[in-house]
Amino acid sequence: MNWKFWNKNKTNTKAKAKKKTKTREWVDAIVFAVIAATLIRTFFIEAYTIPTPSMERSLLVGDFLFVSKLNYGPRTPMTPIAFPFAHHTMPLINTKAYWDGLELGYHRLPSFGEVKKGDVVVFNYPMDADSPLYRPVDKRENYIKRCQGVAGDTLSVVEAQVYVNGKKAPNPPEGQIDYTVNTKSPINPDLLQDLHVSMYEQGMYPTMTKDAYNAIKGFSNVTSITPNVRKPGDPDQVYPTNPNHPVGPPNLMLPGKQHDYKWNVDNYGPIIIPKKGWTVKLDSVTYPLYERCISVYENNKVQVVGKDILINGVKTDSYTFKMNY
Numbered sequence: 001m002n003w004k005f006w007n008k009n010k011t012n013t014k015a016k017a018k019k020k021t022k023t024r025e026w027v028d029a030i031v032f033a034v035i036a037a038t039l040i041r042t043f044f045i046e047a048y049t050i051p052t053p054s055m056e057r058s059l060l061v062g063d064f065l066f067v068s069k070l071n072y073g074p075r076t077p078m079t080p081i082a083f084p085f086a087h088h089t090m091p092l093i094n095t096k097a098y099w100d101g102l103e104l105g106y107h108r109l110p111s112f113g114e115v116k117k118g119d120v121v122v123f124n125y126p127m128d129a130d131s132p133l134y135r136p137v138d139k140r141e142n143y144i145k146r147c148q149g150v151a152g153d154t155l156s157v158v159e160a161q162v163y164v165n166g167k168k169a170p171n172p173p174e175g176q177i178d179y180t181v182n183t184k185s186p187i188n189p190d191l192l193q194d195l196h197v198s199m200y201e202q203g204m205y206p207t208m209t210k211d212a213y214n215a216i217k218g219f220s221n222v223t224s225i226t227p228n229v230r231k232p233g234d235p236d237q238v239y240p241t242n243p244n245h246p247v248g249p250p251n252l253m254l255p256g257k258q259h260d261y262k263w264n265v266d267n268y269g270p271i272i273i274p275k276k277g278w279t280v281k282l283d284s285v286t287y288p289l290y291e292r293c294i295s296v297y298e299n300n301k302v303q304v305v306g307k308d309i310l311i312n313g314v315k316t317d318s319y320t321f322k323m324n325y
Contacts, residue, residue: 045069047065049063051141051144052143054145056176056207057175058172076107079136081099082097082139083098087139098136117147117150118146120144120145122142123145124143125142128141129296148162148164148169151273151274151276155270157267157269158267159266160177175209177227180225180228181206181222183223184221187216191219195215197212213227232267235263274323275324276321278320279319279321283317293321298321
């Protein structure tokens, strides 16, 4: 005889109460999936899309790739209150996908390695920190480029060739530049397609590899083909001559010979990449190069008062970097 017959109804009632509805099961599954996916994307691996054609033939615009967060150390969230899976802008309504009322500091967890020259890296576009966006670091646009120099290196570009510490940097086998091509008659488009020639800049200049250049140079209807390389001294909108820069070199009346920085994309530098513990003397030559790094990335208040440089209200003529760049 079952002596517990009197609590049979209670047991059935509890079983019914514990049983989840279909809606509850779906909600629990969705919440778990969102939390798991967010943790994986934040600390382990994340998918990115190639946004620009600057690495064509190595990586193509629109390509998807998975990036390991463990190699260089996962970055802890800086804007923790954000809509899941939206980077900085909400789809359709085009509003912020995050709340910047709560911002945490910049921290990275231990890594398996460090960034090395030649690595393809994902980083946040620096100028998104400026007006009109003022985005936090982790909500700036994602860019994908190849690392050319690391902290402590001296980097320069001479006639479109990158130099690191005075030595030519290896060029990617499929690297491309654009050319001006003059012909007696149009080139067969199928030939250009077979040579993987791309057309950027509204189709004005064909962009190609060295092998494609050598092939097209031999076409009977081609009268000339010359690389579009800017001449030294031909100014361009490259840092630090950007007109949006808060203190441009022409307005800077600091000790030392004034430097006009007529650099361009094909002739740039030399410039030393800041390294943790490196002390730079600040004058009219170096201040325009490192002011942004000192103020924006190392979170200091930098001012120029007359011929004096003030960092956090203290007059100084040098600065020691806190981080590697």
